[in-house]
Amino acid sequence: MEMLVCIKQVPDDSVEISLDLGTKEPALIGVTPVVNAFDTYALEMAARLKETFGGEITVVSVGNDEVKNSLKNCLAVGADHAYLVKHEKSESLDPCGIANILKKAVHDIEGELETKFDLILCGKESTDYASSQVGLLLASKLRLPVATNIIKVEPMDGIMRIKQETEEGYRSIEAKTPCVVTVQKPDYDPRYPTIKSKMAARKKEIKELSPSEEVSSMLEVIRVFEPAKRVAGIKLKADNEQEVVAQAMSVMTAAKVF
Amino acid sequence: MSHSDAKNIMVYVETVSDTPLNGGLEILTKAHKLAAARGEEVIAVLIGSNLEHAANTAIMAGADKVILVTKDNYEMEVYEAILTRLAEKYKPSLILSAGTLVGKDILPLVAGNLTTGCAVDVMEITDKDGNFVFTCPVYGGTVLNDLVIKGTPAVAAVRSGAFEKELVVERTGEIIKEQVGVENTVRAKIVEVVNEMAETVNLEEAQVIVSGGRGMGNKENFRLVEELALACHGVVGATRPAIEAEWVPRSHQVGQSGKIVAPKLYIACGISGATQHVSGMIGSGYIVAVNKDEDAPIFDIADVGIVGDVVKVVPLLIEEIKKIQSL
Amino acid sequence: MAYLISEEAQDLLQDVKTFCEKEVKEQCKEYDASGDWPKNIYEKAFEQGYQALEVPEEYGGPGLNRVDVAALIEQMAIADAGFATTISASGLALKPVLIAGSKEQKERVCELVLEGGLGAFCLTEPGAGSDAGAGKTTAVKDGDEYILNGRKCFITNGEVASFYCVTAMTDKTIGVKGMSMFLVEAGTPGLSTGKEEDKMGIRTSNTCDVVMEDLRIPASNLIGEEGKGFSIAMKTLDQARTWMGCIAAGIAQRGIDEAVTYGKERIQFGKPVIKNQALQFKVADMHIKTETARQMVAHALTRMDMGLSYTTESAVAKCYASDIAMEVASEAIQVFGGYGYSREYPVEKLLRDAKIFQIFEGTNEIQRMVVANNVIGR
Numbered sequence: 001m002e003m004l005v006c007i008k009q010v011p012d013d014s015v016e017i018s019l020d021l022g023t024k025e026p027a028l029i030g031v032t033p034v035v036n037a038f039d040t041y042a043l044e045m046a047a048r049l050k051e052t053f054g055g056e057i058t059v060v061s062v063g064n065d066e067v068k069n070s071l072k073n074c075l076a077v078g079a080d081h082a083y084l085v086k087h088e089k090s091e092s093l094d095p096c097g098i099a100n101i102l103k104k105a106v107h108d109i110e111g112e113l114e115t116k117f118d119l120i121l122c123g124k125e126s127t128d129y130a131s132s133q134v135g136l137l138l139a140s141k142l143r144l145p146v147a148t149n150i151i152k153v154e155p156m157d158g159i160m161r162i163k164q165e166t167e168e169g170y171r172s173i174e175a176k177t178p179c180v181v182t183v184q185k186p187d188y189d190p191r192y193p194t195i196k197s198k199m200a201a202r203k204k205e206i207k208e209l210s211p212s213e214e215v216s217s218m219l220e221v222i223r224v225f226e227p228a229k230r231v232a233g234i235k236l237k238a239d240n241e242q243e244v245v246a247q248a249m250s251v252m253t254a255a256k257v258f
Numbered sequence: 259m260s261h262s263d264a265k266n267i268m269v270y271v272e273t274v275s276d277t278p279l280n281g282g283l284e285i286l287t288k289a290h291k292l293a294a295a296r297g298e299e300v301i302a303v304l305i306g307s308n309l310e311h312a313a314n315t316a317i318m319a320g321a322d323k324v325i326l327v328t329k330d331n332y333e334m335e336v337y338e339a340i341l342t343r344l345a346e347k348y349k350p351s352l353i354l355s356a357g358t359l360v361g362k363d364i365l366p367l368v369a370g371n372l373t374t375g376c377a378v379d380v381m382e383i384t385d386k387d388g389n390f391v392f393t394c395p396v397y398g399g400t401v402l403n404d405l406v407i408k409g410t411p412a413v414a415a416v417r418s419g420a421f422e423k424e425l426v427v428e429r430t431g432e433i434i435k436e437q438v439g440v441e442n443t444v445r446a447k448i449v450e451v452v453n454e455m456a457e458t459v460n461l462e463e464a465q466v467i468v469s470g471g472r473g474m475g476n477k478e479n480f481r482l483v484e485e486l487a488l489a490c491h492g493v494v495g496a497t498r499p500a501i502e503a504e505w506v507p508r509s510h511q512v513g514q515s516g517k518i519v520a521p522k523l524y525i526a527c528g529i530s531g532a533t534q535h536v537s538g539m540i541g542s543g544y545i546v547a548v549n550k551d552e553d554a555p556i557f558d559i560a561d562v563g564i565v566g567d568v569v570k571v572v573p574l575l576i577e578e579i580k581k582i583q584s585l
Numbered sequence: 586m587a588y589l590i591s592e593e594a595q596d597l598l599q600d601v602k603t604f605c606e607k608e609v610k611e612q613c614k615e616y617d618a619s620g621d622w623p624k625n626i627y628e629k630a631f632e633q634g635y636q637a638l639e640v641p642e643e644y645g646g647p648g649l650n651r652v653d654v655a656a657l658i659e660q661m662a663i664a665d666a667g668f669a670t671t672i673s674a675s676g677l678a679l680k681p682v683l684i685a686g687s688k689e690q691k692e693r694v695c696e697l698v699l700e701g702g703l704g705a706f707c708l709t710e711p712g713a714g715s716d717a718g719a720g721k722t723t724a725v726k727d728g729d730e731y732i733l734n735g736r737k738c739f740i741t742n743g744e745v746a747s748f749y750c751v752t753a754m755t756d757k758t759i760g761v762k763g764m765s766m767f768l769v770e771a772g773t774p775g776l777s778t779g780k781e782e783d784k785m786g787i788r789t790s791n792t793c794d795v796v797m798e799d800l801r802i803p804a805s806n807l808i809g810e811e812g813k814g815f816s817i818a819m820k821t822l823d824q825a826r827t828w829m830g831c832i833a834a835g836i837a838q839r840g841i842d843e844a845v846t847y848g849k850e851r852i853q854f855g856k857p858v859i860k861n862q863a864l865q866f867k868v869a870d871m872h873i874k875t876e877t878a879r880q881m882v883a884h885a886l887t888r889m890d891m892g893l894s895y896t897t898e899s900a901v902a903k904c905y906a907s908d909i910a911m912e913v914a915s916e917a918i919q920v921f922g923g924y925g926y927s928r929e930y931p932v933e934k935l936l937r938d939a940k941i942f943q944i945f946e947g948t949n950e951i952q953r954m955v956v957a958n959n960v961i962g963r
Contacts, residue, residue, distance in 0.1 A: 016533050017397035026401050032599070069596075094375055095366065129396050131378055133366040140370050145445030146334075148363055162446070166359055167509065169454035175446035192604050195597060195634035195647050202593055216408075218375025222391065223404035230540060233561035237552065241566050245574040248546070248564050249582075255561070257523055257544050258490075258582050553850055 001055035001155055002115050003046045006102055006122045008036045009063060009070040013127035019226045035070045038123025042183035044190040046121055047078030053155060056080040060105050062098055063090040068206045075201035076193030083109055085209045094217040099137035104212035117178055124149050124182040135182035145175040148182040264410045266299045267292060268350035270341055271316055272360050273304055278312045280463050281356025281418050283319040288421040289354060290320025292385055303344055305329050305337055317431035319423055324433045333448060338367040339440040345372060350411050352390055357415035365415045374409025380416045398514045399537030418462045419520040419541060459509040461517040466492030469512055472499040473528025473549060473568055480505040482572040483527050489576045497535045513538035528568040531556030588883055594653035601657050604633060605664035613665035616789045617934055622745060623789055631701035639676040644695035651886035655831045662835025666938040667789030669832045674741035678704025680821040681750040681766050685809030690768055694748055702747025707737040707795050708818050715951050718761035718815060724753035733800040743793040744778045747771050752814045764814035768806045775800030786937035826946045827885040827899040830906035833942040834882060837875040837910045840917035840935050844868060848920055864920055871913045878906035897959040904952035907942035914939045
């Protein structure tokens with residue numbers, strides 16, 4: 001099974017990003033760039049499919065040279081090929097613009113590798129902008145079936161059997177191959193790169209592609225700001241729990257909470 | 259579509275078992291205010307069967323027109339096509355939907371079909387000099403963006419709890435039945451729908467939520483959160499660590515990766531107050547926090563903070579609340 | 586500040602950091618309390634290949650220089666010193682073979698390590714600690730085999746190793762000149778483990794007696810020549826003690842990290858306690874000591890990589906780093922105040938972990954003798 005995993009490099013999501021009050025931009029200096037968490041789940045899902053059904057995994061991303069490091073990390077955890085669509089200002093692109101670029105990249109990579117992808121995987125959203133649209137729009141532009149929020153996919157008799165997580169449970173979906181899926185966190189974690197796989201990945205080449213013609217962004221950010229802070233109320237401490245609860249209850253009854 | 263002839267707000271209202279979901283109704287109320295200020299109308303779109311009653315609820319919530327389209331089962335591609343056709347016919351300047359799985363699936367595709375853009379996770383919509391401005395969280399809610407959509411119509415999926423629903427029984431509206439011919443070429447077909455939830459957890463509509471976090475210590479102690487919720491007629495919420503420790507099912511999760519809630523009263527038990535969680539409950543009316551660590555960030559946002567051992571404090575709270583309620 | 590390392594090591598360092606943050610740091614707390622050996626954590630670490638960092642490139646290792654490896658080991662020590670000790674003790678057991686072993690022996694132990702095996706270095710005996718020459722374990726040649734008898738104690742990885750490098754007397758009459766070094770694989774009949782130590786610190790590492798009773802090994806398992814055992818052991822320790830300095834510096838760094846984080850959070854008299862110059866100076870001193878220790882470790886390792894002498898430098902690095910690890914851990918507790926003395930907080934463990942680094946692989950008194958001999962001359 002030939003698979004393509006679309007990767008976005010994002011600032012480490014375990015770091016709380018605040019607004020730089022000077023520049024009015026999110027303060028990203030010193031925050032390590034990492035592969036978007038949901039994309040790592042997609043890559044792990046692909047790596048497990050490769051172990052069962054064979055085939056190769058290609059990863060692709062859009063951005064400047066800095067993104068190559070993230071692609072190298074992908075090569076250390078299961079990807080066989082890595083492509084970077086060079087774009088110096090990828091952060092200015094909207095989901096539609098990214099999907100357009102990826103559509104051309106899919107055709108370019110299929111041409112270069114002389115293959116056809118059976119499955120294109122994306123994370124269900126990115127941890128930075130969380131627009132959750134690129135996978136859907138890519139599928140739409142490629143005229144391929146798509147399923148979002150998936151936790152499992154398996155090829156069977158020429159179709160893909162997909163398990164989509166819903167609020168209440170799940171849906172089973174059957175899609176024609178090839179198809180696009182956007183991946184939710186499955187019940188397993190992505191593997192770590194090993195010292196060996198990392199050293200090997202460093203030696204692999206990241207191939208560069210040129211972007212498609214620019215599509216003007218439909219979304220324009222006109223203001224970046226911080227959410228309003230809530231003012232702290234009162235903090236009650238006492239020698240014993242009875243006393244502190246009694247104090248709290250009198251404050252709450254005065255505020256007509258109960 | 260050109261700017262000049264686009265007007266009115268179209269709202270897709272999702273229904274489950276012939277009943278409109280709250281998220282859609284909340285948006286209708288907001289859309290009604292936005293449209294009324296412009297002298298325009300709100301057009302609700304309902305897709306399914308036996309929707310007459312749901313249509314009336316939509317009118318009460320703020321719809322001037324309700325378009326009913328009959329379809330048996332949900333299929334993303336079919337719904338996407340229907341909404342696209344209707345948008346082409348009715349030419350709204352804004353299309354809205356709740357940001358449920360369905361809403362977040364079909365709206366970006368509709369926007370793509372109409373060569374316009376889509377905003378998701380929208381927390382606020384304002385009408386500024388004739389342009390709709392959408393407020394969206396980025397980086398997990400620590401930073402907010404105001405954005406405008408340059409294409410027409412603007413398309414946006416709204417996060418739950420962003421707006422309040424107001425049902426006005428006297429309100430009247432027009433119900434229109436539309437036949438929308440869609441080619442039956444579904445490429446990704448739903449073959450089975452499984453509901454794994456033993457109970458429905460309705461955090462979004464709850465007036466009172468009692469949540470527990472890592473500080474509860476173990477599954478047994480977490481029962482105290484459930485007892486307190488019962489005593490205040492509230493719904494049980496939880497942080498991600500409590501979910502991951504399997505003290506409660508995922509459907510109870512409050513926070514950026516769970517539900518965004520805005521109850522009148524929110525009681526946080528053994529919750530430190532990580533942004534991940536706080537961004538999901540900061541809109542609550544009154545926040546009570548119980549935590550033994552007096553430096554816990556949850557106290558920075560709580561109206562009342564109780565510094566103490568949750569395992570001792572919560573039973574006392576239950577006792578006191580029961581006393582008040584029996585008066 | 587940190588080690589100056591290659592670009593690939595920087596890349597690996599990030600991975601090690603992520604792994605240790607997610608899989609080691611918090612998990613080790615439980616094992617520190619129970620004293621159990623966290624097999625599941627080590628299995629995950631072996632999958633990453635951490636135990637094979639010191640395997641030479643020609644035998645399938647990653648081909649990193651020693652300072653690169655030090656940066657990675659320190660990162661492990663920041664998470665848990667016992668964890669880093671287990672990994673590093675395996676490197677210790679590799680050294681006699683790499684220093685004096687045959688090509689076959691090198692291939693064999695490297696293969697074992699790459700497959701996820703650990704090594705154990707067996708020199709110390711109940712009656713032979715600093716006076717290693719007083720060992721009573723014997724090796725008697727019998728045709729194509731040696732028969733080993735004796736008891737080794739305080740052996741790191743004793744119960745969990747795949748191979749052991751053991752010293753034994755082949756000729757008791759001539760003291761240390763009669764000591765030889767042997768390679769023993771786990772599972773050899775006659776090899777068993779005795780009492781496991783209930784240690785004060787580094788409780789996630791395994792330390793126990795290793796017992797040999799009529800243990801027969803092929804004569805080809807002799808490392809180097811008969812009578813060279815003591816010299817091989819001393820060369821091994823010369824190298825290995827720098828690595829103990831590396832782990833000690835990691836403990837100190839953890840102390841700084843914890844003290845700074847807590848000092849910023851803890852509010853007294855209306856401001857974070859770290860705003861007090863008394864604590865700022867404390868943190869500065871902690872950093873000065875730690876960074877100095879780290880650069881001494883780097884210096885000794887660089888000399889090893891360059892093929893220069895390193896005995897004194899290695900002794901200085903180990904002795905200084907372990908002494909300051911004790912001081913820094915103690916000061917970290919001081920910054921935490923009463924909470925620092927509580928097992929609920931992470932700093933008292935650092936003091937318990939640090940202490941052994943003043944003792945094992947040559948006590949700091951022995952290190953001072955080494956330094957004095959080299960400075961003063963005979």
